[in-house]
Amino acid sequence: MTSSFTDKNEYLKYFQARDYLGTYYTFDSCDVSENRLLTFTLEKLHQTFSSGNITGDILIDIGTGPTIYQLLSACECFREVIATDYMDRNRQELEIWLKKESGAFDWRPVVKFVCELEGDSEKWREKEETLRRKVTQVLPCDVTKKNPLDPLVLPQADCLLTFLCLEAASKDLDTYGQAVKNITSMVKPGGHLVLLVVLKETYYMVGQHKFSCLYLEKQHVEKAIEEAGCSVEHLELFPNLEKDTCALADYDAALYLVARKTDP
Ligand SMILES: C[S@@+](CC[C@H](N)C(=O)[O-])C[C@H]1O[C@@H](n2cnc3c(N)ncnc32)[C@H](O)[C@@H]1O
Numbered sequence: 417m418t419s420s421f422t423d424k425n426e427y428l429k430y431f432q433a434r435d436y437l438g439t440y441y442t443f444d445s446c447d448v449s450e451n452r453l454l455t456f457t458l459e460k461l462h463q464t465f466s467s468g469n470i471t472g473d474i475l476i477d478i479g480t481g482p483t484i485y486q487l488l489s490a491c492e493c494f495r496e497v498i499a500t501d502y503m504d505r506n507r508q509e510l511e512i513w514l515k516k517e518s519g520a521f522d523w524r525p526v527v528k529f530v531c532e533l534e535g536d537s538e539k540w541r542e543k544e545e546t547l548r549r550k551v552t553q554v555l556p557c558d559v560t561k562k563n564p565l566d567p568l569v570l571p572q573a574d575c576l577l578t579f580l581c582l583e584a585a586s587k588d589l590d591t592y593g594q595a596v597k598n599i600t601s602m603v604k605p606g607g608h609l610v611l612l613v614v615l616k617e618t619y620y621m622v623g624q625h626k627f628s629c630l631y632l633e634k635q636h637v638e639k640a641i642e643e644a645g646c647s648v649e650h651l652e653l654f655p656n657l658e659k660d661t662c663a664l665a666d667y668d669a670a671l672y673l674v675a676r677k678t679d680p
Contacts, residue, residue: 424502452658458485466534475498476576479559507555584628593644607677650674
């Protein structure tokens with residue numbers, strides 16, 4: 417595959433949930449600290465959601481993929497969590513974990529890490545059950561549509577997460593800006609957006625396949641957020657120190673960002 421944009425058909429053909437999980441979320445020694453981006457992200461999510469400032473009825477995660485790590489801290493703060501993804505296979509993988517079916521991916525090292533941040537790693541079973549209970553729907557979604565959940569229309573969410581999705585789904589900066597607007601329309605005025613974005617990345621690997629990523633600089637993300645009627649409340653950068661030694665992805669840094677929707 418060339419470095420050109422990975423379109424939806426290629427995602428359907430080549431993005432294997434198990435390869436993705438195996439590459440980015442499997443830990444040889446059950447020690448999550450070997451994945452520095454993941455531990456950074458979990459720590460930031462813990463800080464954001466343990467503050468008690470972001471709570472409400474509905475949390476929507478856009479482009480959940482086959483992963484649950486991003487929901488572990490947040491699920492404590494909302495009555496209901498709605499997971500979404502473009503691909504059936506990812507949604508199925510998620511359902512397997514939610515329904516505790518055989519062969520479900522083992523998220524225990526990650527769940528225990530989050531419970532440790534919350535003060536008691538022994539509570540991992542409770543945490544898993546809380547998340548399973550709170551995820552009420554796993555829905556198809558396409559961020560390039562004006563209503564990403566089309567034809568469904570949901571009440572606006574109190575908070576929306578999107579981790580490592582929009583830069584994978586957007587072929588250029590205009591599409592990215594529009595995708596940010598599309599997902600922001602799903603949030604209540606005064607509600608929050610929490611994003612994890614990789615900067616200056618051109619590709620990431622899933623199994624043997626290379627997936628494109630829109631090359632984004634920090635100011636591109638800030639501009640898109642502001643043009644979607646949001647103001648940035650918190651922003652942190654995480655440098656990729658393994659850029660030259662790890663061929664899995666070529667991002668320069670990851671950006672963790674919390675914004676508030678100010679315009680209706
Ligand atoms: C790099 S994965 C991120 C998955 C997960 N959020 C994580 O943090 O690991 C990118 C995700 O974006 C999804 N995706 C790609 N194009 C999309 C689109 N147009 N609308 C919604 N999701 C899309 C893919 O199916 C995939 O699950």
